[in-house]
Amino acid sequence: MRDLKNGRRELNADSRWSGTNRPARRGNDGAPSRAGIRAENRRRRRRRALLIFYFFLFFTVVSAAVAVSLTVLFKIDTIQVGGTSRYTQEQIIGACGIKKGENLFLAKTRQSEKQIQARLPYIGSVKVRRKFPARISIQVAEAQVCGAVESSGKYVVLGDDFRVLEMADKLPQSCVLIRGITLKSPKEGKTAEFADKSLQSSLTEVERALKSNGLKNITGVDFSSTSKILLTYEGRVTINLGMPSDLDYKISFAKKLFDDGEIKSTEKGTLNLSTAGDNDTAYFDPASGS
Missing domain, CATH: 3.40.50 (Rossmann fold)
Known part of the structure; x- marks a missing residue:
């Protein structure tokens, strides 16, 4: 409101504060007003909604990355055999149960070790390991x-x-x-x-x-x-x-x-x-x- 006589003008509370900087309105006893409380609750709900949105966005991106890695990337293209054994490489690879084209992460290496020893008893020790980006290594030793x-x-x-x-x-x-x-x-x-x-x-x-x-x-x-x-x-x-x-x-x-x-x-x-x-x-x- 303007005072036309002396050129002064009066500023009310709403003209000094706006947006998020505006404090909650208070009653005569100094407590926040109902309008201020409702505004604060709205801001909290917005922040919570944003957090949930970002969480689901992150989860979606990670899930997509995992799906791609399991279906497109890291497909086994090589199975190598090292060590000494009376068995041929073809026999050992055939007994391991892992095939080319399978996903490297899904290859069951421990189960493969047990299968090799069960099917080829003269192999004393065997280690099956994943080698990035797309290789399986089988290391064997002859049984004593x-x-x-x-x-x-x-x-x-x-x-x-x-x-x-x-x-x-x-x-x-x-x-x-x-x-x-x-x-x-x-x-x-x-x-x-x-x-x-x-x-x-x-x-x-x-x-x-x-x-x-x-x-x-x-x-x-x-x-x-x-x-x-x-x-x-x-x-x-x-x-x-x-x-x-x-x-x-x-x-x-x-x-x-x-x-x-x-x-x-x-x-x-x-x-x-x-x-x-x-x-x-x-x-x-x-x-x-x-």
Whole structure:
């Protein structure tokens, strides 16, 4: 309102404040007016609506990106095989269950590893890995053979983890024959179940001691008597280990005797180490005519 007499003009509250800068109107007691409260509530609703809109926009963009990557991008174009194995690359790729053209992210690598070992038992270890942008890498290693156990007219070839590698009609060449052990319904590709768990432990300890001490050329193992474990060395010397105790010492003792020529490479007979853990003494009985 203008005061025409003295040239002054009066400014009311609405002309000084506008838009979002306008404070909520207050009543005579200083509290916000109803109109101010309604304006503030409208602003809050607008902000909430904007947040929801931006969230759904972000979600839509991300979903579209994922959909594109799973349907168009990262399609497998190469499957590579590395390592040593008696199987061909074609056999390993065929057993893995992963095909070219599949999406790299959807490839079931853990399941593929299990399939390869189940279908190709002589593979001891296998790693299946995704390699960006579009490659599958399969790394394999040959299974280490522990020996063979005769069962129901077959020779059950065991790996060093006691997985059944093969059910052979005859003993494979250079395979250690393990006697005195019974297996329950062995199946190729599956871990063998021992009828006597204590013999499984004894076999494990003998294998460990042979490897750690480097005694090779063992052609037979016999657990027919639990108090008289027998090894056959080069098909010519029977090693009597006695009880399954002090195996590391007994086997290292035997290796030293062979390495030092105490038992000649032409000799046959029996090397008794059953009491070596107690008296540090071994006894060798040559076979007649040796």
